[in-house]
Amino acid sequence: MICSKCSEKAVFLEPKLCKKHFIDYFEKKVLDTIKKFKLLNKKDRVVVACSGGKDSTTVLYLLKKFHGNVVALAIDEGIKGYRDKTLVDLKKFCKDNDIKLQIYFFEKEFGKTLDIMLKKKNYPCSVCGTFRRYLLNKCAKGFHKIATGHNMDDEAQAVLMNLLKSNTDLLLHSVPITSKRKGFVQRMKPLYFCSEKEVAAYALLKGFDVGFTECPYMEESFRNVVRNSLNNYEKEKKGSKRNILEKHLKLINDIKISRKSFQYCSICGEPSQSDVCKACELIKSFK
Amino acid sequence: MKIFIEKQNKNIEKKFSGKIKDLLKDLKINSDTVLVVKDKELITEEDLVSDKDSVKILSVISGG
Structure with a gap:
């Protein structure tokens, strides 16, 4: 199978490209997203x-390349045999690429590792997600x-x-860049239109460890x-994932979805939907 | 042929000659969820492999 742009062997099928042209295609796709949605x-x-995985390492590499000065921020939840391994890769990557790395720990910030927390509450993604979102926003202040x-x-x-959970207001989070809101650092997703397979291929071809x-x-x-x-x-209908996102962006632009109002947590001062934020409620429940 | 399936951290031996897409079908692996590497090079689902080859099937899904 030959590349559609030259006579080299293709390493990717959709689109059919050799190593050099796939890397060019991928980087252009990310740059186009950054420009089109004014991410930077x-x-x-x-x-x-950063997690040390392929996606955030790719973003780190490309933003360093396109934008210059970036800082890596990692959260160590305390998941034995998982996060300790990914952080080894991340530390090496940051050192090799001269990128400043800041690591925050669940144990230091909340008093317990996630592994310990889950002995008491068995809904891992909810507990982890609440604390990760909280810490990310708090630690990124100043950026x-x-x-x-x-x-x-x-x-x-x-x-x-x-949609399945009927969390209509959360649909507003699935965008290339979140809107400006007091108390929240804006979040952007340069890989919004890159499939998981494309990102994995890019990371592999670039030799990211x-x-x-x-x-x-x-x-x-x-x-x-x-x-x-x-x-x-x-698999059955190529383009399904992209179609979902394109229609989603059009729909949230066309219809008005009201955001839940927020106040500031009476304990930590971070944005919250009630008097005490979810992170502080969880911390209390673990004591 | 020798096959390493990363997601299962498993090495298997299988009699197979043909296209990668048919190998993945045989193994009941969705081609959108993996990359296939032969001799340290990324290959596509349309590439041919034979019994003498050794391939690695890498999962594109990682994280949580």
């Missing part, structure tokens, strides 16, 4: 939320934007999950059910 201003101070490694698969899954890792709590999540369904839809 020249003077933005940007922090990249203009938080860049995350969410790819097209992640976003199509999120749209479908929020990101081994296969899977969160040990993943099987228990609803996301896993939705991920499998979407992969089956995509």
Whole structure:
């Protein structure tokens, strides 16, 4: 199978491209998303939320290349045999690429590792997600934007999950860049239109040292059910994931979805939908 | 042929000659969820492999 742009052997099928042209295609796709949705201003101070996996490492590499000065921010939830491994890769990547890395720990910030927390409450993704979102927003204060490694698969899954759970206001989060709101650092997703397979191929072809890792709590999540369904839809009907996102962006632009109002948590001062934020409520429940 | 399936951290031996897409079908693996590597090079679902080859099937899904 030959590349559609030259006579080299293709390494990717859709689109049919050799290594050099696939890398060019992928980087252009990310740059086009950054330009089209105005993800970056020249003077933005940007922090990249990093896990050490292929997606966030790719974002870190490309923003360093396109924008220059970026800082990596990692959260160590305390998941033994998983996060400790991915952070080894991330530390090496940051050192090799001269990128400043800041790591925050659940144990230090909330008094317990996630592994310990889950002995008391058995809904891993909810507990982890609440604390990760809280810490990310809190620790990114002082930066203009938080860049995350969410790819097209992640976003199509999120749209479908929020529809299935009837979380209409959360649909507003599945966008290439979140709107400006007091108390929140804007979040942007440069890989919004890149499929998981494209990101994995790019990371492999660039030689990023990101081994296969899977969160040990993943099987228990609803996301896993939705991920499998979407992969089956995509197999039967190519373009399903992209179609979901394109229609989703059009719909949330056309219809008015009211956001839940927020106040500030009386304990920590972070934005919250009630007097005490979810993170502080969880911390109390673990005491 | 020798096959390493990363997601299951498993090495298997299988008699197979043909296209990667048919190998994945035989193994009941959705091609959208994996990359296939032969001799340290990324290959496509349309590439041919034979019994003498050794391939790695890498999962594109990682994280949580």
